[in-house]
Amino acid sequence: MAAAPRGGRVVGTARLTLPNGKTAELPVYGGVSGPDVVDVRGVYSATGCFCYDPGFKATCSCASAITYIDGPRGVLLHRGYAIEELAADGDFDDVSYLLLFGDLPDRKAKALHSARLVAERRVHERLIHFYSGFLSNAHPMAIMVGVVGALSAFYHDKLDVFDAGDQVAAAYRVIAKLPTLAAMAYKTAVGEPFVYPRDALSHCGNLLHMLFAKPGAEYVVDPLAERALEVWMILHMDHEQNASTSTVRIAGSSEANPYAAIASGITALWGPAHGGANEAVIRMLEEIGSVDQIPAAVARAKDKSDSFRLMGFGHRVYKSYDPRARILKSYCHELLGKLQREDPLMELALELEKVALEDEYFVSRGLYPNTDFYSGIILRALGIPRDMYTVLFAVARTVGWISQWREMISDSTRVIGRPRQLYVGPAPRSFAAVDDRAAVGGRRSKL
Template sequence: MADLKAKLELPGNDSIELPVKQGSAGFDVIDISKLGSKGYFTFDPGFLATASCESAITYIDGDQGILLHRGYPIEQLAVDSDYLDLCYLLLYGELPTKEQYAEFVHTVKTHTMVHEQIAFFFRGFRRDAHPMAMLCGVTGALSAFYQDSLDVNDPRHREIAAYRLVSKMPTIAAMCYKYSSGQPFVYPRNDLSYAGNFLSMMFAVPCEEYKVNPIVERAMDRIFILHADHEQNASTSTVRLAGSSGANPFACIAAGIASLWGPAHGGANEACLQMLEEIGSVDRIPEFIARAKDKNDPFRLMGFGHRVYKNFDPRAKVMRETCHEVLKELKVQDPLLDVAMELERIALEDEYFISKKLYPNVDFYSGIIMKAIGIPTSMFTVLFALSRTVGWIAHWKEMLDQPGHKISRPRQLYTGETARDFVDLDKR
């Protein structure tokens, strides 16, 4: 195929030809890297029309409702795979063989414990500290405990750090919950699955045996799968930005956690539950539906529609089925869950929601599942971070594996004062 060029006319009757790059799927992109030689930069607030990197990990087509990890549809992965199978795929680019899978699972399980001094580290936090604050702090502090995997220029160090983060994040996340609730930390159990082990560390207590419910275990595994990666979102871009400077992997993932904590990013399922609490009961739903349809009312129904997916969220269908399985299994009596199910019914039948494609999204269903399981709202974003850790690591590793990668340095459109003389304090 002939090399494509885009011609840009510049002020002063000047012009420049810019290469057009084509990916294996999605939009073509214009390579503007040479534009600076002409004294110009592009202005793109939020980088909404800028490809910040070249990646082979995840592809999204929001108009068609497509989400692929290394080419595999998320619907197939969520039903036929498990989280560690997906982790291997994201990290290495191909699905593992049986032997590779067994070795990978074994390696992850042998790294699930954290350094015992980290338990003392938690004691420095207030008991009412937000779990995300603790997760961010402890994750960043891992670089002080695992100094034998901090050389980002060493591929083996990068691999060890990847295993440690995937393995230890459930342990640290569960410790955040246990510390908040005043219960003792529960050590990991390597006889359980990744999701089962996390549930055990969350809900087991020393005074009695804990048995993992297989329906809940599968639901937890699917939540992990469906949140594992989502292309160049804010937190993933943050991890890449931090990693471009050569920062150690634990610091980079802590930066991603901090970005995810923002309510516009990782707090969607938490916001959904807060909305359900605001509605309160089924008989008040018509009032809030009317408010949602009123253009002059600031109220918004959280958990419906998606910024990226203009048609439907491909993750939501699997999560919906899982949600109903969990509610049926646990028989939870909770008025907020009744509100959620009635909202779902209306959204799938009401012409207003159908015409605007405001279908329940993955955050709506995952929030309901976690509520039913007994996970507090303050832990929702922590679970999101746990799930997304492997995606962050995959992007971090991919960036460092690419030859000639550079430290990120976005430009700006300066609108401040131009040069002016300093005025002595006694003359102001």
């Protein structure tokens, strides 16, 4: 029998009987919370069959102590703490320490943690030269994939992925430098000089300063904007085994440099079905245009023959209201109110949410607003350009990615990720000389 996952306990055994008459005795494990899992690692050796699960909808790929989601109940916990408490009472340094090390820091640990993050904010001057090689119209996410991966070239000789001290050093470097790299990507896109980090500012205050300050002019970070961005960051730090986190883990399972693994996560996050969804929500709201067009948009969303979708509704895991969406919704009201800004998209979003939540089609399918629905509106209120939305998502999610990487690389049961497949291609056939081959598409080429 295979070794139990770290932290898991055997709660029973399942018997799998195949049509070929072969059987497999499969251990069943229980964790602290959530459903039990059936260990299918022995299925192939016992029966000669693989398990088929496209998109890994029913597959547990690892044992993790970082994040727990109860989708039906709309619960999100980080290391046992409810996301609502962390967003209300914690700050960036509290939650980043919690994800990295497992507990909230005491005063001394927090001071050391904060100081170490500040010390790692700057990037090598030679890395800064990379930015001059990108076109000014390059998407900032394309730039981020390149420059984050390039960190591997600057720290490859100072890293043993199995050394605990080196793991922590890499974690501090990547968390601290991502805001700097992100701000430089933005400044490249708008053609403005880079603004270097300021030690006296918080993680999120420093990011806002690097984004919006200009040489020769004083820029004062708005405390409300700083706190709104901080809460936004906390809500986006980690979310269990999503597409990008799984990508970081599978890349890291090959013992790749962690900066390269994080770059792979950024690549996965870029997709409009994942991190790019907050941009897609804003585009959708702009396409709908006005409140009176909502009924037509909802009708289109329910029409299977129409490609139009209500972006920001529904989630692979949550089948009730995403708890992060509730928090972001309240911050949208507070931020827009205190900044005395009106956003017609906010009114449109609120009415669209109201209509959808009263429609049986969406309610019966568990299509409630997710965090992306209000995420973009907050970033709009902060003055963040749309093509930077996913970049900021990457800045926040890097905390979760590197925490997940550390957990994965330290797991004694870790193996390199290697999914199998159901082969549906041609049966074995013999190579034919070019003049003896059948016509492609039923006729000879006339090239």
